[in-house]
Amino acid sequence: MRRRDFVHHVAWTGAGIVYMLGAEGVVRATADAAPGTFSFVQISDSHIGYSGPANDDVRATLQKAVTGINAMPNQPAFVIHTGDVTHLSKAVEFDDARAILSTLRAPLITLPGEHDVIGVEGPKRFAASFGRKDAAGRGWSSWDQGGIHFVALINVGEGETMGMLGEEQLAWLQHDLAARKPETPLVVFGHVPLFAVYPEWGWTTSDGTKAIAMLRRFAAVTVLNGHIHQVVEQTDGAIRFATARSTAFPQAAPGAPGAKPGPLKVAPDSLLGVLGYRTVQVEGAGSWRERTLAQS
Amino acid sequence: MRTALLGAAALVALLAAAPSPRPATVVHIRDDAFVPPSVTVRAGDQVTFINDDDDAHTATADDASWDSEGLNQGQKWTHAFAKAGKIAYHCTVHPMMHGTVIVRSGS
Numbered sequence: 001m002r003r004r005d006f007v008h009h010v011a012w013t014g015a016g017i018v019y020m021l022g023a024e025g026v027v028r029a030t031a032d033a034a035p036g037t038f039s040f041v042q043i044s045d046s047h048i049g050y051s052g053p054a055n056d057d058v059r060a061t062l063q064k065a066v067t068g069i070n071a072m073p074n075q076p077a078f079v080i081h082t083g084d085v086t087h088l089s090k091a092v093e094f095d096d097a098r099a100i101l102s103t104l105r106a107p108l109i110t111l112p113g114e115h116d117v118i119g120v121e122g123p124k125r126f127a128a129s130f131g132r133k134d135a136a137g138r139g140w141s142s143w144d145q146g147g148i149h150f151v152a153l154i155n156v157g158e159g160e161t162m163g164m165l166g167e168e169q170l171a172w173l174q175h176d177l178a179a180r181k182p183e184t185p186l187v188v189f190g191h192v193p194l195f196a197v198y199p200e201w202g203w204t205t206s207d208g209t210k211a212i213a214m215l216r217r218f219a220a221v222t223v224l225n226g227h228i229h230q231v232v233e234q235t236d237g238a239i240r241f242a243t244a245r246s247t248a249f250p251q252a253a254p255g256a257p258g259a260k261p262g263p264l265k266v267a268p269d270s271l272l273g274v275l276g277y278r279t280v281q282v283e284g285a286g287s288w289r290e291r292t293l294a295q296s
Numbered sequence: 297m298r299t300a301l302l303g304a305a306a307l308v309a310l311l312a313a314a315p316s317p318r319p320a321t322v323v324h325i326r327d328d329a330f331v332p333p334s335v336t337v338r339a340g341d342q343v344t345f346i347n348d349d350d351d352a353h354t355a356t357a358d359d360a361s362w363d364s365e366g367l368n369q370g371q372k373w374t375h376a377f378a379k380a381g382k383i384a385y386h387c388t389v390h391p392m393m394h395g396t397v398i399v400r401s402g403s
Contacts, residue, residue, distance in 0.1 A: 052350045088352050088367075090366070114388065114389045115366075118354060118389065162388060163391055202390055261351075262328065262351035
Protein backbone atom coordinates (compact mmCIF):
# COMPACT_ATOMS: atom_id res chain seq x y z
CA MET A 1 0.00 0.00 0.00
CA ARG A 2 1.26 3.43 -0.87
CA ARG A 3 1.20 6.00 1.86
CA ARG A 4 -1.02 8.22 -0.22
CA ASP A 5 -3.68 5.55 -0.11
CA PHE A 6 -3.64 4.84 3.57
CA VAL A 7 -6.61 6.97 4.43
CA HIS A 8 -8.68 5.00 1.96
CA HIS A 9 -7.78 1.85 3.78
CA VAL A 10 -8.55 2.66 7.34
CA ALA A 11 -11.49 1.99 9.55
CA TRP A 12 -12.44 1.92 13.17
CA THR A 13 -13.26 -0.24 16.03
CA GLY A 14 -13.97 0.25 19.68
CA ALA A 15 -13.43 -3.37 20.56
CA GLY A 16 -9.79 -3.87 19.74
CA ILE A 17 -10.32 -5.33 16.29
CA VAL A 18 -9.02 -3.40 13.33
CA TYR A 19 -11.14 -3.23 10.22
CA MET A 20 -9.38 -2.12 7.08
CA LEU A 21 -11.58 -0.72 4.37
CA GLY A 22 -10.16 -1.25 0.90
CA ALA A 23 -11.46 -1.22 -2.62
CA GLU A 24 -12.23 -4.88 -2.21
CA GLY A 25 -14.51 -4.19 0.74
CA VAL A 26 -14.15 -4.68 4.44
CA VAL A 27 -11.27 -6.85 5.56
CA ARG A 28 -10.80 -7.85 9.15
CA ALA A 29 -7.38 -7.81 10.69
CA THR A 30 -6.13 -8.17 14.25
CA ALA A 31 -2.49 -7.22 14.09
CA ASP A 32 -1.01 -4.47 16.23
CA ALA A 33 1.51 -2.07 14.81
CA ALA A 34 4.11 -4.15 13.05
CA PRO A 35 7.80 -3.61 13.80
CA GLY A 36 9.34 -0.92 11.66
CA THR A 37 6.10 0.78 10.70
CA PHE A 38 5.43 4.42 11.41
CA SER A 39 2.80 4.97 14.05
CA PHE A 40 1.61 7.61 16.45
CA VAL A 41 -0.84 7.75 19.34
CA GLN A 42 -3.59 10.27 20.09
CA ILE A 43 -4.77 10.82 23.64
CA SER A 44 -7.22 13.50 24.67
CA ASP A 45 -9.33 15.20 27.32
CA SER A 46 -7.61 14.15 30.53
CA HIS A 47 -9.26 16.91 32.62
CA ILE A 48 -6.72 16.72 35.41
CA GLY A 49 -8.38 18.51 38.35
CA TYR A 50 -11.86 17.07 37.80
CA SER A 51 -13.22 14.95 40.59
CA GLY A 52 -16.85 13.95 40.56
CA PRO A 53 -19.35 11.19 39.97
CA ALA A 54 -18.06 10.55 36.46
CA ASN A 55 -14.50 9.80 37.66
CA ASP A 56 -13.04 10.38 41.10
CA ASP A 57 -9.44 9.78 40.00
CA VAL A 58 -8.62 11.25 36.60
CA ARG A 59 -4.90 11.13 37.37
CA ALA A 60 -5.10 7.36 37.70
CA THR A 61 -6.89 6.91 34.39
CA LEU A 62 -4.39 9.16 32.58
CA GLN A 63 -1.60 7.18 34.22
CA LYS A 64 -3.21 3.97 32.98
CA ALA A 65 -3.24 5.33 29.44
CA VAL A 66 0.42 6.35 29.70
CA THR A 67 1.34 2.95 31.10
CA GLY A 68 -0.47 1.24 28.25
CA ILE A 69 1.27 3.38 25.63
CA ASN A 70 4.66 2.84 27.26
CA ALA A 71 4.05 -0.92 27.15
CA MET A 72 3.58 -0.94 23.38
CA PRO A 73 6.40 -3.10 21.98
CA ASN A 74 6.78 -0.79 19.00
CA GLN A 75 6.87 2.70 20.38
CA PRO A 76 4.99 5.39 18.42
CA ALA A 77 6.90 8.15 16.70
CA PHE A 78 5.06 10.58 18.95
CA VAL A 79 2.08 10.89 21.26
CA ILE A 80 -0.21 13.83 20.65
CA HIS A 81 -2.58 15.07 23.34
CA THR A 82 -5.42 16.90 21.63
CA GLY A 83 -6.38 19.14 24.50
CA ASP A 84 -8.20 19.61 27.82
CA VAL A 85 -5.19 18.32 29.66
CA THR A 86 -6.53 20.16 32.71
CA HIS A 87 -10.02 20.90 33.99
CA LEU A 88 -9.71 24.46 35.31
CA SER A 89 -6.27 25.62 34.08
CA LYS A 90 -4.97 25.67 37.64
CA ALA A 91 -1.22 25.61 38.23
CA VAL A 92 -1.41 22.42 40.28
CA GLU A 93 -3.39 20.73 37.53
CA PHE A 94 -0.71 21.54 34.94
CA ASP A 95 1.93 20.28 37.37
CA ASP A 96 0.08 17.01 37.92
CA ALA A 97 -0.53 16.50 34.21
CA ARG A 98 3.07 17.22 33.32
CA ALA A 99 4.30 14.83 35.99
CA ILE A 100 2.31 11.99 34.42
CA LEU A 101 2.78 12.85 30.73
CA SER A 102 6.51 13.40 31.14
CA THR A 103 6.86 9.67 31.82
CA LEU A 104 5.85 8.82 28.25
CA ARG A 105 8.66 7.07 26.41
CA ALA A 106 7.69 8.66 23.08
CA PRO A 107 7.95 12.40 22.38
CA LEU A 108 4.87 14.35 23.45
CA ILE A 109 3.04 17.04 21.49
CA THR A 110 0.20 18.81 23.29
CA LEU A 111 -2.56 21.06 21.98
CA PRO A 112 -4.72 23.19 24.28
CA GLY A 113 -8.41 22.64 24.84
CA GLU A 114 -10.74 25.32 26.14
CA HIS A 115 -10.25 24.01 29.68
CA ASP A 116 -6.51 24.73 29.39
CA VAL A 117 -6.87 28.43 28.61
CA ILE A 118 -9.30 29.65 31.28
CA GLY A 119 -8.67 33.14 32.62
CA VAL A 120 -5.61 35.30 32.18
CA GLU A 121 -3.20 32.74 33.57
CA GLY A 122 -4.47 29.65 31.76
CA PRO A 123 -2.82 30.31 28.39
CA LYS A 124 0.43 31.28 30.14
CA ARG A 125 0.42 28.11 32.22
CA PHE A 126 -0.29 25.96 29.20
CA ALA A 127 2.53 27.61 27.24
CA ALA A 128 4.91 27.16 30.16
CA SER A 129 4.01 23.49 30.60
CA PHE A 130 3.41 22.26 27.06
CA GLY A 131 4.10 25.06 24.55
CA ARG A 132 6.11 24.21 21.44
CA LYS A 133 9.08 26.43 20.73
CA ASP A 134 8.66 26.14 16.97
CA ALA A 135 4.96 27.00 17.01
CA ALA A 136 3.53 30.04 15.26
CA GLY A 137 0.79 32.48 16.26
CA ARG A 138 -1.11 31.25 19.29
CA GLY A 139 0.58 27.86 19.07
CA TRP A 140 -0.33 26.26 15.74
CA SER A 141 2.38 24.31 13.95
CA SER A 142 3.16 21.80 11.21
CA TRP A 143 5.87 19.27 10.55
CA ASP A 144 6.80 16.46 8.17
CA GLN A 145 7.35 12.98 9.51
CA GLY A 146 7.03 9.49 8.10
CA GLY A 147 6.11 10.84 4.67
CA ILE A 148 3.12 12.69 6.11
CA HIS A 149 2.51 16.40 6.58
CA PHE A 150 1.11 16.96 10.05
CA VAL A 151 -0.76 20.11 11.02
CA ALA A 152 -1.68 21.01 14.61
CA LEU A 153 -4.37 23.69 14.80
CA ILE A 154 -5.60 25.75 17.75
CA ASN A 155 -9.34 26.32 17.87
CA VAL A 156 -9.86 27.30 21.48
CA GLY A 157 -9.32 30.50 23.37
CA GLU A 158 -11.08 33.28 25.14
CA GLY A 159 -14.35 34.77 23.89
CA GLU A 160 -14.68 34.76 20.15
CA THR A 161 -11.78 32.36 19.62
CA MET A 162 -13.57 29.45 21.33
CA GLY A 163 -14.43 26.96 18.57
CA MET A 164 -12.79 29.18 15.98
CA LEU A 165 -9.55 29.16 14.01
CA GLY A 166 -9.49 32.86 13.13
CA GLU A 167 -8.26 34.68 10.06
CA GLU A 168 -4.61 34.78 11.15
CA GLN A 169 -4.44 31.00 11.56
CA LEU A 170 -6.39 30.36 8.36
CA ALA A 171 -3.94 32.55 6.44
CA TRP A 172 -1.07 30.62 7.99
CA LEU A 173 -2.72 27.31 7.05
CA GLN A 174 -3.23 28.41 3.47
CA HIS A 175 0.43 29.39 3.21
CA ASP A 176 1.55 26.17 4.89
CA LEU A 177 -0.47 23.95 2.56
CA ALA A 178 0.41 25.88 -0.59
CA ALA A 179 3.84 24.25 -0.71
CA ARG A 180 2.43 20.69 -0.44
CA LYS A 181 1.67 18.47 -3.40
CA PRO A 182 -1.88 17.11 -3.64
CA GLU A 183 -0.65 13.55 -3.17
CA THR A 184 1.00 14.40 0.17
CA PRO A 185 -0.92 12.63 2.95
CA LEU A 186 -2.17 15.13 5.53
CA VAL A 187 -3.04 14.54 9.14
CA VAL A 188 -4.65 17.51 10.88
CA PHE A 189 -5.09 17.76 14.65
CA GLY A 190 -7.14 20.13 16.77
CA HIS A 191 -9.16 20.05 19.97
CA VAL A 192 -12.69 21.01 18.92
CA PRO A 193 -14.00 18.99 15.95
CA LEU A 194 -13.34 20.77 12.69
CA PHE A 195 -16.65 19.52 11.33
CA ALA A 196 -20.09 20.20 12.79
CA VAL A 197 -20.72 17.29 15.15
CA TYR A 198 -23.37 19.12 17.18
CA PRO A 199 -23.17 22.92 17.11
CA GLU A 200 -25.91 23.30 19.73
CA TRP A 201 -23.46 21.92 22.29
CA GLY A 202 -20.48 23.85 20.96
CA TRP A 203 -19.19 20.73 19.21
CA THR A 204 -18.03 22.44 16.04
CA THR A 205 -15.50 24.93 14.71
CA SER A 206 -17.42 27.91 13.40
CA ASP A 207 -14.96 28.66 10.60
CA GLY A 208 -13.90 25.05 10.13
CA THR A 209 -15.46 24.96 6.66
CA LYS A 210 -12.79 27.45 5.50
CA ALA A 211 -10.03 25.08 6.60
CA ILE A 212 -11.83 22.07 5.15
CA ALA A 213 -12.03 23.87 1.79
CA MET A 214 -8.24 24.17 1.82
CA LEU A 215 -7.90 20.42 2.44
CA ARG A 216 -10.07 19.31 -0.49
CA ARG A 217 -7.31 19.37 -3.11
CA PHE A 218 -5.39 16.68 -1.22
CA ALA A 219 -5.87 13.01 -1.99
CA ALA A 220 -5.72 11.71 1.56
CA VAL A 221 -6.62 13.81 4.59
CA THR A 222 -7.27 12.69 8.13
CA VAL A 223 -8.59 15.10 10.76
CA LEU A 224 -8.34 13.99 14.39
CA ASN A 225 -9.98 15.92 17.20
CA GLY A 226 -10.97 15.57 20.86
CA HIS A 227 -13.45 17.62 22.92
CA ILE A 228 -16.48 15.33 22.81
CA HIS A 229 -15.02 12.33 24.70
CA GLN A 230 -16.21 9.68 22.27
CA VAL A 231 -15.46 8.36 18.81
CA VAL A 232 -17.56 9.96 16.09
CA GLU A 233 -16.52 9.54 12.48
CA GLN A 234 -17.44 11.27 9.29
CA THR A 235 -16.13 11.07 5.75
CA ASP A 236 -16.35 13.93 3.31
CA GLY A 237 -14.75 13.06 -0.02
CA ALA A 238 -11.08 12.31 0.62
CA ILE A 239 -11.28 13.82 4.12
CA ARG A 240 -11.84 11.51 7.03
CA PHE A 241 -12.81 13.02 10.39
CA ALA A 242 -12.71 11.33 13.75
CA THR A 243 -13.00 12.41 17.34
CA ALA A 244 -11.34 10.58 20.22
CA ARG A 245 -12.16 9.07 23.55
CA SER A 246 -11.20 10.84 26.76
CA THR A 247 -8.92 9.49 29.45
CA ALA A 248 -11.18 11.07 32.11
CA PHE A 249 -14.92 10.60 31.55
CA PRO A 250 -17.38 10.03 28.71
CA GLN A 251 -20.00 12.46 27.45
CA ALA A 252 -23.46 11.80 26.07
CA ALA A 253 -23.97 11.03 22.40
CA PRO A 254 -24.50 14.20 20.37
CA GLY A 255 -28.02 15.47 20.86
CA ALA A 256 -29.16 12.45 22.87
CA PRO A 257 -32.71 13.10 24.20
CA GLY A 258 -32.62 14.68 27.63
CA ALA A 259 -28.83 14.83 27.63
CA LYS A 260 -26.45 17.74 27.88
CA PRO A 261 -22.71 18.07 27.36
CA GLY A 262 -20.53 17.45 30.37
CA PRO A 263 -19.29 14.55 32.50
CA LEU A 264 -21.44 11.47 32.07
CA LYS A 265 -21.57 8.98 34.91
CA VAL A 266 -21.45 5.33 33.94
CA ALA A 267 -21.32 2.22 36.10
CA PRO A 268 -17.93 2.12 37.83
CA ASP A 269 -17.06 -1.23 36.26
CA SER A 270 -17.83 0.20 32.82
CA LEU A 271 -15.70 3.33 33.03
CA LEU A 272 -12.46 1.94 31.64
CA GLY A 273 -14.41 0.52 28.71
CA VAL A 274 -15.42 3.98 27.53
CA LEU A 275 -12.08 5.71 28.09
CA GLY A 276 -9.11 5.18 25.84
CA TYR A 277 -6.67 6.33 23.21
CA ARG A 278 -6.04 5.80 19.52
CA THR A 279 -3.09 4.19 17.82
CA VAL A 280 -2.57 5.07 14.18
CA GLN A 281 -0.31 2.87 12.12
CA VAL A 282 0.52 4.49 8.84
CA GLU A 283 2.57 2.13 6.76
CA GLY A 284 2.03 -1.51 6.04
CA ALA A 285 -1.44 -2.40 7.23
CA GLY A 286 -2.45 1.24 7.36
CA SER A 287 -4.80 0.67 10.23
CA TRP A 288 -6.17 2.56 13.18
CA ARG A 289 -6.89 1.02 16.50
CA GLU A 290 -9.12 2.37 19.22
CA ARG A 291 -7.92 0.98 22.48
CA THR A 292 -9.98 1.41 25.62
CA LEU A 293 -8.30 1.61 29.00
CA ALA A 294 -9.96 -1.70 29.88
CA GLN A 295 -7.82 -3.21 27.14
CA SER A 296 -4.60 -1.53 28.20
CA MET B 297 -15.18 52.95 82.87
CA ARG B 298 -17.58 55.72 82.00
CA THR B 299 -15.50 56.65 78.98
CA ALA B 300 -15.55 53.09 77.79
CA LEU B 301 -19.31 52.89 78.11
CA LEU B 302 -19.73 56.11 76.17
CA GLY B 303 -17.45 54.81 73.45
CA ALA B 304 -19.38 51.58 73.16
CA ALA B 305 -22.65 53.44 72.98
CA ALA B 306 -21.28 55.68 70.25
CA LEU B 307 -20.15 52.66 68.26
CA VAL B 308 -23.58 51.02 68.57
CA ALA B 309 -25.24 54.21 67.41
CA LEU B 310 -22.88 54.47 64.45
CA LEU B 311 -23.55 50.90 63.39
CA ALA B 312 -27.29 51.41 63.71
CA ALA B 313 -27.15 54.49 61.50
CA ALA B 314 -25.06 52.85 58.75
CA PRO B 315 -27.08 51.29 55.95
CA SER B 316 -26.83 47.53 56.07
CA PRO B 317 -25.28 46.02 52.96
CA ARG B 318 -27.77 44.56 50.52
CA PRO B 319 -27.53 40.83 50.12
CA ALA B 320 -25.81 39.67 47.00
CA THR B 321 -27.98 38.73 44.06
CA VAL B 322 -27.45 35.07 43.23
CA VAL B 323 -27.05 33.57 39.77
CA HIS B 324 -26.96 29.81 39.63
CA ILE B 325 -25.11 27.95 36.90
CA ARG B 326 -27.27 24.95 36.24
CA ASP B 327 -27.72 22.57 33.29
CA ASP B 328 -25.33 24.65 31.18
CA ALA B 329 -27.27 27.88 31.72
CA PHE B 330 -27.14 30.99 33.91
CA VAL B 331 -30.27 31.05 36.08
CA PRO B 332 -31.75 33.59 35.83
CA PRO B 333 -30.16 34.67 32.56
CA SER B 334 -30.59 38.36 33.39
CA VAL B 335 -30.41 40.13 36.75
CA THR B 336 -30.84 43.80 37.65
CA VAL B 337 -28.89 45.32 40.57
CA ARG B 338 -27.97 48.75 41.87
CA ALA B 339 -24.51 50.27 41.53
CA GLY B 340 -22.39 48.93 44.36
CA ASP B 341 -24.37 45.71 44.68
CA GLN B 342 -22.80 42.29 44.51
CA VAL B 343 -23.69 39.31 42.37
CA THR B 344 -22.70 35.80 43.42
CA PHE B 345 -22.34 33.09 40.79
CA ILE B 346 -22.74 29.53 42.08
CA ASN B 347 -21.86 26.52 39.95
CA ASP B 348 -24.41 23.75 40.56
CA ASP B 349 -23.27 21.64 37.59
CA ASP B 350 -20.92 18.67 37.61
CA ASP B 351 -18.85 20.47 35.01
CA ALA B 352 -16.51 23.43 34.98
CA HIS B 353 -17.94 26.85 34.17
CA THR B 354 -16.91 30.47 34.24
CA ALA B 355 -18.81 33.75 34.42
CA THR B 356 -16.76 36.08 32.25
CA ALA B 357 -17.65 39.57 31.06
CA ASP B 358 -17.76 39.86 27.28
CA ASP B 359 -15.62 42.99 27.62
CA ALA B 360 -13.14 41.08 29.83
CA SER B 361 -13.65 43.55 32.70
CA TRP B 362 -14.25 40.70 35.18
CA ASP B 363 -13.83 36.96 35.20
CA SER B 364 -14.66 34.32 37.76
CA GLU B 365 -12.15 31.96 36.11
CA GLY B 366 -12.89 28.27 36.52
CA LEU B 367 -15.56 27.16 38.98
CA ASN B 368 -15.99 23.52 39.92
CA GLN B 369 -19.25 22.12 41.19
CA GLY B 370 -20.25 23.84 44.44
CA GLN B 371 -17.82 26.71 44.06
CA LYS B 372 -19.02 30.32 44.07
CA TRP B 373 -17.59 33.68 43.08
CA THR B 374 -18.82 37.17 43.98
CA HIS B 375 -18.28 40.42 42.14
CA ALA B 376 -19.32 43.97 43.05
CA PHE B 377 -20.68 46.11 40.22
CA ALA B 378 -19.64 49.73 40.80
CA LYS B 379 -20.84 51.41 37.62
CA ALA B 380 -24.22 51.58 35.97
CA GLY B 381 -24.57 49.80 32.69
CA LYS B 382 -25.56 46.61 30.92
CA ILE B 383 -22.87 43.95 30.96
CA ALA B 384 -23.11 40.81 28.87
CA TYR B 385 -21.18 37.79 30.05
CA HIS B 386 -20.57 34.20 29.04
CA CYS B 387 -18.90 30.93 30.03
CA THR B 388 -15.54 30.58 28.33
CA VAL B 389 -15.73 26.80 28.16
CA HIS B 390 -19.33 26.67 26.94
CA PRO B 391 -19.80 29.38 24.33
CA MET B 392 -23.53 28.78 24.09
CA MET B 393 -23.98 30.04 27.69
CA HIS B 394 -24.76 33.75 27.97
CA GLY B 395 -26.11 36.07 30.66
CA THR B 396 -26.62 39.76 31.41
CA VAL B 397 -26.16 41.94 34.48
CA ILE B 398 -28.03 45.27 34.38
CA VAL B 399 -26.63 47.79 36.85
CA ARG B 400 -28.83 50.80 37.65
CA SER B 401 -27.39 53.94 39.19
CA GLY B 402 -28.53 55.40 42.53
CA SER B 403 -29.83 53.72 45.64
